[in-house]
Amino acid sequence: MAVLIDKEKCTACGLCVDACxxxxxxxxxxxxxxxxxxxxxxxCVDACxxxxxxxEKVEKKADERTATSRGVxxxxxxxxxxxxxxxxxxxxxxxxxxxxxxxxxxAALIGYQVEPLAAExxxxxxDEVYLLQHPNLAGFDDHAYALALDxxxxxxxxxxxxxxxxxxGRSLVPRVATLTKSGLTADCTSLAIDPATRLLRQTRxxxxxxxxxxxxxPQARPQMATVRPRVMRKAEYVASRRGKVVKAEALGALTxxxxxxxxxxxxxxxxxxxxxxxxxxxxxxxxxxEGFALVRELALALGGVVGASRAAVDSEWIGYxxxxxxxxxxxxxxxxxxxGVSGAVQHLVGMQSSDTIVAxxxxxxxxxxxxxxxxxxxxxxxxxxxxxxxxKEIQG
Ligand code: FAD
Numbered sequence: 001m002a003v004l005i006d007k008e009k010c011t012a013c014g015l016c017v018d019a020c021x022x023x024x025x026x027x028x029x030x031x032x033x034x035x036x037x038x039x040x041x042x043x044c045v046d047a048c049x050x051x052x053x054x055x056e057k058v059e060k061k062a063d064e065r066t067a068t069s070r071g072v073x074x075x076x077x078x079x080x081x082x083x084x085x086x087x088x089x090x091x092x093x094x095x096x097x098x099x100x101x102x103x104x105x106x107a108a109l110i111g112y113q114v115e116p117l118a119a120e121x122x123x124x125x126x127d128e129v130y131l132l133q134h135p136n137l138a139g140f141d142d143h144a145y146a147l148a149l150d151x152x153x154x155x156x157x158x159x160x161x162x163x164x165x166x167x168x169g170r171s172l173v174p175r176v177a178t179l180t181k182s183g184l185t186a187d188c189t190s191l192a193i194d195p196a197t198r199l200l201r202q203t204r205x206x207x208x209x210x211x212x213x214x215x216x217x218p219q220a221r222p223q224m225a226t227v228r229p230r231v232m233r234k235a236e237y238v239a240s241r242r243g244k245v246v247k248a249e250a251l252g253a254l255t256x257x258x259x260x261x262x263x264x265x266x267x268x269x270x271x272x273x274x275x276x277x278x279x280x281x282x283x284x285x286x287x288x289x290e291g292f293a294l295v296r297e298l299a300l301a302l303g304g305v306v307g308a309s310r311a312a313v314d315s316e317w318i319g320y321x322x323x324x325x326x327x328x329x330x331x332x333x334x335x336x337x338x339x340g341v342s343g344a345v346q347h348l349v350g351m352q353s354s355d356t357i358v359a360x361x362x363x364x365x366x367x368x369x370x371x372x373x374x375x376x377x378x379x380x381x382x383x384x385x386x387x388x389x390x391x392k393e394i395q396g
Pocket of ligand 1: 282284285309310324325326327329340342343346360361366380381
C-alpha cells in the first residue's frame with residue numbers, strides 16, 4: 001500500500017496535516033507530502049475535501065503453489081523414535097480438514113531408523129507417510145530438520161502443514177516457514193476450512209488473549225499452523241488401517257549446525273499436568289496460600305494433580321509449574337475441577353478441551369460456568385469439604 005497525493009487537486013489547505021495522528025504529513029512547496037512515519041491508516045484520505053489523496057493497493061501475487069498444492073500434512077515429531085501425543089491429536093484434526101477438502105491426510109516423518117513409526121501414523125489415520133531418513137537426522141537439529149521438511153514440502157506440495165507447538169515444533173516450524181516463504185500461525189486453538197475459498201481458518205488468542213483472531217494465508221503454501229498439546233482430541237488408533245509409505249532420498253548433506261554432547265532433565269518442581277487424568281485447580285478465590293491444602297486434599301482423594309490460575313501463581317501461593325492457561329500448560333484431562341477460578345479467556349484456552357469440567361465459584365456470573373459441565377455456585381470452603389466427606393463415605 002502507498003499514499004498517493006494528486007498535486008493538481010491539492011490546495012495545500014493543511015487539513016490532512018492536522019488529521020494525521022502520526023505527524024507524517026507536511027506541506028512543502030504548496031503541496032502535501034508524505035514522510036517516513038506514515039502507517040497507511042487512511043486518516044488523511046478521509047480528511048481531504050478535494051479528493052486529492054488516495055491509497056494505492058499493491059496486489060500481492062499469489063505463490064504459484066497455491067493452485068497446485070494438495071493435501072493436509074502433519075509433522076510427525078519424534079524424539080528417539082517416540083512420538084508425543086500431539087502427533088495423534090493433530091492427525092485427528094488433520095483427518096477432519098482433509099475430509100472437508102477431499103484430499104489425503106499425510107504425515108511427514110523425518111529422522112533416522114524411524115520407519116517403524118510409519119505404521120503407527122497410518123493407524124492414527126494418515127493415508128500417506130512421507131519418510132525422509134538420514135544419519136544426520138538421528139538427533140533433532142532444527143536446521144537439518146528444517147532442510148529435510150522443506151525438501152519434502154517442495155517435492156510433494158501439501159496445502160496445509162500442522163505441527164505441535166512443542167519445544168521442538170516451535171524451534172523447527174518457523175525455519176520451515178522461512179524456507180518455504182510461507183506464513184505460520186502459532187498456538188492455534190481451533191482450525192477449520194472455509195468452504196467458499198478452501199482456505200484454512202486458523203484461530204488463536206491475540207492481544208494478550210483479549211480477542212480471538214482468525215488468520216488466513218491466501219497467497220502462500222503450505223498454510224502452516226502449530227497447535228499446543230492437548231488442545232485437539234487424539235485420533236482413534238485402528239491397527240488394521242492401511243496407508244502408503246513414500247520414501248524420499250535426501251537431496252543435500254543435511255549437516256546439523258549443532259552437536260548435542262549430553263542431555264539433562266530440567267531441574268525444578270515437576271508436575272505432570274499434561275499427562276494427568278484429573279486436575280484440581282485453585283484460583284485467587286482461595287483467598288490465601290493455605291487454601292491450596294484443600295485443593296491438594298481433593299486432588300489426592302481423586303488421584304489427580306494440582307493446577308493453578310496465574311493469579312494464584314503470581315501471588316506466590318504455588319509454583320509456576322502448576323499454572324494452567326495461555327502462559328502455563330494447555331491440558332485436556334478427563335476431569336478438571338476449578339475452585340475459585342473466574343474463567344478468564346487466558347485460563348480457558350488452557351483447559352477447555354477437558355472431558356468434564358466442574359466449576360465451584362461463589363459468583364453465578366463467573367465466565368467459568370459458560371464452559372463448565374457442572375457448576376456449583378457457593379463458597380468453596382463449604383462445598384469442597386462436603387465433597388471430600390462424600391468421597392470418604394464412598395471409599396469407605
Ligand atoms: P480471579 O479472576 O480474581 O477470580 C477469582 C474467582 O474466585 C472469582 O470468580 C470469584 O467469584 C471466586 N471466588 C472468590 N472467593 C470464592 C470462594 N470463597 N468460593 C468460591 N469462589 C470464590 N491466567 C491463567 O490462569 N493462566 C494463564 O496462563 C494466563 N495467562 C495470561 C496471559 C496474558 C498475556 C494475560 C494478560 C493474562 C493471563 N492470565 C492467565 C491472567 C487472566 O487474565 C486472569 O487474570 C486470571 O486467570 C485470573 O485468575 P483467577 O480466576 O484465579 O482470579
